Amino acid sequence: MDYLKNDLTSLHQMLVNKELSASELMEATFDGIAKREPQIDAFLAMNKDEALKQAAAIDQRGINADNVLDGIPVGIKDNMVTKGLTTTAASKMLENFNPIYNATAVERLENAGMVVAGKLNLDEFAMGSSTETSAFKKTKNAWDQTKVPGGSSGGPAAAVASGELIAALGSDTGGSIRQPAAFNGVVGFKPTYGRVSRYGLIAFSSSLDQIGPMTRNVKDNALILNAIAGQDKHDFTTSPREVPDFTSKIGKDIKGMHIGVPKEFMDVDLQPEVREAVQNAIKTFESLGATVDEISLPHSLNGIQVYYIVATSEASSNLQRYDGIRYGFRAKDVKNLEDVYVRSRSEGFGDEVKRRIMLGTFSLSSGLYDEFFGKATKVRTLICNEFENIFKDYDLILGPTTTTAAFGFGEKTDDPIAMYMNDLLTIPMNLAGVPAMSIPGGFTKNGLPVGIHLVTPRFDEETLYQAGYAFEQATDFHNQIPTIGGQN
Template identity: 65%
Template sequence: MDFFKHDLAAIHTQLVNGDLRTSDLVRDTLAGIHATDADLAAFISVNDDAVAAAEAQDAAGIKADAPLAGIPIGIKDNIVTKGLTTTAASKMLANFTPIFDATVVEKLHAAGAITVGKLNMDEFAMGSSTENSAFHPTKNAWDHSRVPGGSSGGSAAAVAAGEIPVALGSDTGGSIRQPAAFNGIVGMKPTYGRVSRWGLIAFASSLDVIGTLTRTVRDSATVLNVIAGHDDRDATSATEPVPDFTAKIGDSIKGMRIALPEEYLGEGVDPKVTERIQAAATQLRALGATVETVSLPHTKYAVPSYYIIASSEASSNLQRFDGIRYGFRAKDVKNLDDVYVRSRSEGFGPEVKRRIMLGTFSLSAGFYDAYFKKAAQVRTLIAQDFAKVFADYDLVMGPTTPTPAFKLGERVSDPVTMYMNDILTIAVNLAGLPAISVPAGFVDGLPVGLQLIGPQFAEPTIYQAAAAFEAANDYVAQIPGGAR
């Protein structure tokens, strides 16, 4: 199966008509992964038992109203999967095999999707390049000397390279959208609470969102139809009704009002990236939308605010990894202090330890008001900036990333520069908004992403605009190694 030439709807039609057997599709997918992933390194583990699940699908038959039945899917390795090792790309959980599925995995399996493997990531989702994995770095699908982005770099690279048609990722500050942009695919971060976080290994609980990485906008909407919805097991799960996210795809965007913040094209953004976004704005105008410049004045405070809040929540969430209950435990320990200190020192990587220390400091007595409380106040101002803009506009647009993908090893020793790479995506998570990255052309042969941001629960409008933009150009037809 050539996933570059067949979207989910096309594969589904073949499965329903009997022109393709699920078991053959899954075997072919696994064979492709085994043949190509040694170089790309997108997967941490491959589920060879997927063939048995596929054979069960063959026996049951594929129903016409089950668009994900029989579809092979990859899962980011911080989303727990029953009986399938889930490591969060950390030595701390290298041998952890969950006894239950995350809600999103339950929903996918109930819809007939087949999990073919777990995808590489930055350890505990802390990073922007997938170089922080305890196992191996993943490579960019377009240029193997460059990073795939992060933390969902394995998910993005696997889809972009044609190993799988769809993957799940998680987005705490841009971890779906940024790698989607770097790899020239579609990455959707839904509204906070739209998709259950139950079974997602927590990084920053008030920011984490599970979303999709696909080749096309319609494929993304099709998967979100399945995984969205309220979950009693997740206290932050929204009760908002779930619409058909594909319903507006194909509709005209004539009359749609889109804001382009001046801060998103300012200092630090590659001029060539700015050109691509200005070209996208021109294209959206040609499709009937109004695009006007606005200001989101507190954008410049998003990065420091985010890293204080996210690191503080990480410090709290990662206390559970203590060498006692589960996970890595240091050997030859002499006392209880040794268990705690050595297990965490040896089990966590440098970036995770850096953020734990930053978060613990921000929450400590004497510094809480100066750092965490102030960051929370700035978060409110950022959300208010968006609310003011959305009073007059349907969507906000801008580049997904300031630059195309950078070289492997280029920024891994400079955490501040690495953190600034997320400046255009972080504010969306702080405000709990939905956003998508869609291919917007190329800079020096590398993909560039257009980010479209909407008010809470405005995913249908985002998909409408993203699909219209996608249909107006041929970027989806461009693949690593040449156009299909």
């Protein structure tokens, strides 16, 4: 069994045909993790004993032939609560937190027969673009272990890219699924805001956060989204819309599809190989019968300023619950109540989390609220309107996912602004709440993956998968395999 050479459909067929049992698949998964994990460092917690019990129970009842996810192991980013399995958000603040319930997305995967293999590393509280802010370990890029895996979903991306798992759940606040997906050469999907419940996702920025799947190919991604999407009584921001079959348009041609390429995304300082990959992607889509035009989203690049006001303001509010009193880390030898608050937060949070709390608190402070947060929300509305107007004439937006391929450890840790700019091209989609996906689109001369970014109107995930699959079938980037332990 090799996750780098199989997909969900082929694994399911092996299980149905009894060529492989769920228990054997689970054992093989943990054997593969044991071999690769010393080079990748993607996991924060293993669920081996419980996973093997669940796999044995699945074998006992028999594989459901109509459910492609039945008996398949999956990884969960460690900012989604998992019952009985430590959930840390990669922070000292929650180092020993053991939840008593599952996040809705996790619960739905388990109801679909998937088995949680373990929890995956991330930037602390999902704040970062390289997984270097984790309090516990630095996950490595699957293609070159001297490079970062991106962030904040670096653990899920590297685990899938390296073949430790066939699928994982990540979260995306400003690009945290799509950027690491691009850096690791996998498919990363951010659904429409409200399509997937956030219940049980440790909150960073509530109006931007979204859970989504990370896989090696487009169809597998759609199958996972089928399982986790839908309204949830625990999350009133979820949409009551009926959930379609997200695979329904996969395999249909894209002849006549209108695609727009924002000139603002191509005018930024792109690494030459990234620019070339996008230009080649444009040619591929044109060869498949699509019409590709240059378009303009003039306010989109203001998204990064808007994001770092809105997101940090919401983070400041969301993280105030970590006070050393109710749960989480509590400083020792404190003298009074103020000491509990100050020292617990000072010792429990890392530098990047504290930086963002301070930025958000400043933006919300008396006398500055209108100047910063108020203006940011107005520009956010302009960005939303721009997307809405573009999608009156175009089915899809195409561009680069990131400005560069993966960078080296330590290259940007001393320059927060340079690190923040990694999400320049993905943030506007979170602000607008539209679905977006990064798919493998090429490689640099050094063998590092490059991501192609696709975006559709709200609640049109099916078209996104249709276009992504058409591109995938016309290219071979998703079939390339990293050499674990060294540069490809």
